[in-house]
Amino acid sequence: MSALLRTAFLLPLLGALSGPASAFDVPVVDARLVVAGGIENGVYRAALELDLPEGWHTYWRNPGDAGIPPIFDVAGSANLKDFGVAYPVPKRHTDGTGTSMIYEGRLLLPIRAVPERPNKPVTLTVHVLYGLCAEICVPAEADVTVSLDPDAPADPEASADIAAFEARVPVRADDERVAVDRLSFDPATAKGHVEVSVADDGGLVDLFVTGPSKWYAAPPEPAGTEGGRRRFTVALEGPSKATDASGVQLTFVLAEKDRGYEIVRRLDAAAE
Numbered sequence: 289m290s291a292l293l294r295t296a297f298l299l300p301l302l303g304a305l306s307g308p309a310s311a312f313d314v315p316v317v318d319a320r321l322v323v324a325g326g327i328e329n330g331v332y333r334a335a336l337e338l339d340l341p342e343g344w345h346t347y348w349r350n351p352g353d354a355g356i357p358p359i360f361d362v363a364g365s366a367n368l369k370d371f372g373v374a375y376p377v378p379k380r381h382t383d384g385t386g387t388s389m390i391y392e393g394r395l396l397l398p399i400r401a402v403p404e405r406p407n408k409p410v411t412l413t414v415h416v417l418y419g420l421c422a423e424i425c426v427p428a429e430a431d432v433t434v435s436l437d438p439d440a441p442a443d444p445e446a447s448a449d450i451a452a453f454e455a456r457v458p459v460r461a462d463d464e465r466v467a468v469d470r471l472s473f474d475p476a477t478a479k480g481h482v483e484v485s486v487a488d489d490g491g492l493v494d495l496f497v498t499g500p501s502k503w504y505a506a507p508p509e510p511a512g513t514e515g516g517r518r519r520f521t522v523a524l525e526g527p528s529k530a531t532d533a534s535g536v537q538l539t540f541v542l543a544e545k546d547r548g549y550e551i552v553r554r555l556d557a558a559a560e
Contacts, residue, residue, distance in 0.1 A: 315341040317420065319430035321412065322396070324450050325442035330406055332436045335396040335450045336373070336414060344422045345390040348378035350498040352507045353386025356419030356427060358397065364413035364433075370402035371412075376456035377541060377548035380494055380507065387507040389496055390421075396453040401436060410436035458541045458548030466540050466551045467517075473524070475531035480524045482533075482555065484508070485517040486542060495520050496541040502527040505538055 317338055324333035340346060347355040362371045375397065378389040403410045413433045420428040465487045473480030482505075486495055495518070499505035508520035524533060533555050542549045 314420070314424075314426055315344060317341070317344075317428060317430070319416075319432055321399075321414065321432045321434040322446045322449060323434055323436060323440070323443065324447040326440040327403070327406060327436070327438040330402060332399075332401040332403070332410065332412075333447070333450055334399040334401060334412065334434070334436070335453060336399060336416060336430075336432065337449075338391075338395045338397075338418075338430070340391070340393055340395060340420075342393075344420055345381065345392045346395065346421070346428075347419050348389035348391065348496070349375045350389060350496070350505065351419065352381075352388035355388050355390075355421065355425065356417065359417045361415040361417075362413065364415070366411040366413075367404050367408050368401060368410055368412065369404040370400075372400040374398040374400070374454065374457040376453050377458055377543045378496065380496075387509075389507060396449060398450055398454045398457060403436070403438075407438060409438065412436055455547065458550040461549040461551050463551070465542065465549070466553055468553050468555060469519075471533060471555050473526075473533040478526040478528055478530040480526075480533055482522040482524055482538065483511070483519065484522065484540070484553070485514070485519045486540075487516060488513070488518045489516070491544045491546065492518055492542060493545060494543040496543065497522055498539045498541075499524070500537055503530075503536055 317340060320337050322335050322337050338346065347357050349357050351357050360373060362368060378391055381388045381390040401410060401412055411433065416430050418428055420426050467485050468482060469485055470483040486492060495508045497505045497508055504525045506523035508522050511519040511521050526533060536555045538553055540551045540553060
């Protein structure tokens with residue numbers, strides 16, 4: 289069982305997150321697990337629901353320049369073989385601390401839960417740590433539990449709610465919309481930049497990116513338009529002993545008007 293799901297991103301504001309929260313009214317966020325119904329093709333469809341108060345936000349799987357991504361722990365579950373969380377396309381948020389990728393309002397993070405014994409119920413117990421930000425940022429936690437019964441009837445309302453957020457999860461694509469045009473990397477500092485271009489016929493809203501474990505890819509910075517392609521620059525930082533970024537895979541998320549798409553690109557020394 290994948291009992292503990294952890295992100296590899298640095299948490300640059302973790303110290304700041306424990307700052308003078310007492311001077312502000314930190315809201316209580318309603319958290320719960322919603323379930324579509326019984327088991328379907330060996331999998332339960334569920335979601336973690338967070339009802340974020342007006343003016344407050346939380347973070348995508350790569351929070352950006354600052355923030356805490358959701359960190360899930362399902363070690364307290366029973367009869368759980370596999371557990372996965374899907375992330376809808378976020379929105380870009382820029383303030384005095386930099387650029388972050390965030391969610392606002394009512395949020396459902398779709399969950400896929402696979403039982404060890406399909407004919408037996410699952411006790412799904414989720415502990416999640418996440419960032420909660422407005423004028424201040426604080427770490428927030430939620431503990432939620434639900435019983436997943438293979439014979440449970442379908443819940444049309446919950447299924448529709450989950451489906452609405454599943455539709456916002458980027459689908460994997462393998463095409464030429466994203467091109468890595470140039471890679472620069474300084475082995476002395478383990479930092480570099482990646483220049484990418486994205487084909488845009490007018491439907492591209494934004495571009496987001498995540499890096500592999502121990503690598504940090506900053507929010508893509510717009511760098512103009514040329515020949516029907518939008519250009520972006522991504523600051524890249526590797527582990528302290530990294531001497532080369534060749535072979536590193538970046539996952540780009542294209543936020544388009546109709547939906548999101550996920551395209552993986554391998555950095556190549558030839559782009560330097």
